[in-house]
Amino acid sequence: MGGHILVVGAVSGELAGLAEGLESRTRSEIGGRVLLAGHLAGVPIRLIITGPGMANAVQAVTAAVERARPRAIVLTGCAGAFRPSGLEIGDIGVASGEIDAALGLEPETPGDLPEELPFPVMRCGGLEITGRYPVDTEMSGHAVAVLRHRLGRQGMGVRQGPFVTVSAITTTDRRAAALHARFSPCMEAMEGAGVAHVALHYGIPFLEIRAASNFAGKRDRSAWNLPLAFERCALAVRTLIREMPRICGSRNKRCGNRPPIL
Numbered sequence: 001m002g003g004h005i006l007v008v009g010a011v012s013g014e015l016a017g018l019a020e021g022l023e024s025r026t027r028s029e030i031g032g033r034v035l036l037a038g039h040l041a042g043v044p045i046r047l048i049i050t051g052p053g054m055a056n057a058v059q060a061v062t063a064a065v066e067r068a069r070p071r072a073i074v075l076t077g078c079a080g081a082f083r084p085s086g087l088e089i090g091d092i093g094v095a096s097g098e099i100d101a102a103l104g105l106e107p108e109t110p111g112d113l114p115e116e117l118p119f120p121v122m123r124c125g126g127l128e129i130t131g132r133y134p135v136d137t138e139m140s141g142h143a144v145a146v147l148r149h150r151l152g153r154q155g156m157g158v159r160q161g162p163f164v165t166v167s168a169i170t171t172t173d174r175r176a177a178a179l180h181a182r183f184s185p186c187m188e189a190m191e192g193a194g195v196a197h198v199a200l201h202y203g204i205p206f207l208e209i210r211a212a213s214n215f216a217g218k219r220d221r222s223a224w225n226l227p228l229a230f231e232r233c234a235l236a237v238r239t240l241i242r243e244m245p246r247i248c249g250s251r252n253k254r255c256g257n258r259p260p261i262l
């Protein structure tokens with residue numbers, strides 16, 4: 001199997017469990033970010049820690065992709081789970097799509113969600129992206145099946161659904177309910193739409209898998225379980241990488257480096 005998998009996390013804890021198991025590990029810097037390279041179960045892997053938020057993620061992933069084109073990008077880490085999804089803390093979410101919840105038109109009522117942008121930020125393969133990014137459906141479907149089979153029997157919930165990307169972490173039940181009413185997401189985090197944008201731009205299959213560290217809604221820091229989420233997201237990615245030859249084919253849905261449309 002040729003080409004490496006680029007695994008992306010915002011903070012070091014999210015990739016620590018994968019970094020520990022890397023065979024023939026090397027450490028370098030790219031675009032001012034730490035890049036670890038090596039193999040997991042014989043699969044060539046690069047891990048990049050981006051820093052939190054979309055701006056960091058876009059800069060880091062662009063730098064990594066420009067240095068060496070991966071065969072797939074997997075974004076992982078902790079996330080806030082939406083209660084109606086049925087996910088519990090420590091459970092796994094697999095994105096079926098990525099929604100940039102901050103992009104759009106200012107709403108008439110302060111505090112409401114933005115309305116959909118009236119022009120695309122990207123055109124790709126007949127798609128006009130105004131804030132909702134596709135993921136690689138084939139990879140995502142395989143990932144859910146594998147994770148349910150392997151982790152479900154250890155008592156871990158695995159759900160597939162849209163992820164929302166936010167700039168401000170949701171801290172009220174009102175906001176969580178509004179996001180759920182609009183997008184029916186299973187998880188929220190801060191990097192997904194940015195990495196999905198870069199992946200689509202370069203035509204690289206993209207997958208996002210996270211573990212719930214908290215519930216989206218009223219902020220109760222004492223109820224967050226970051227260590228459990230870090231451990232579980234690494235377990236999920238490791239489990240998938242072992243199955244990568246089956247999950248990640250040689251498809252390349254290239255958009256090309258077309259000039260910006262704005």
Ligand SMILES: O=C(O)c1cccc(C(=O)CC[C@H]2O[C@@H](n3cnc4c(=O)[nH]cnc43)[C@H](O)[C@@H]2O)c1
Nearest residue numbers: 010052053078079080169170188189190191213216
């Ligand atoms: O809020 C804190 O006090 C805090 C303390 C230590 C670490 C963190 C984080 O790393 C959170 C930001 C990071 O995690 C993702 N994430 C996790 N849960 C959520 C959420 O409910 N809403 C948005 N993002 C979340 C996010 O992708 C960041 O990279 C926080």
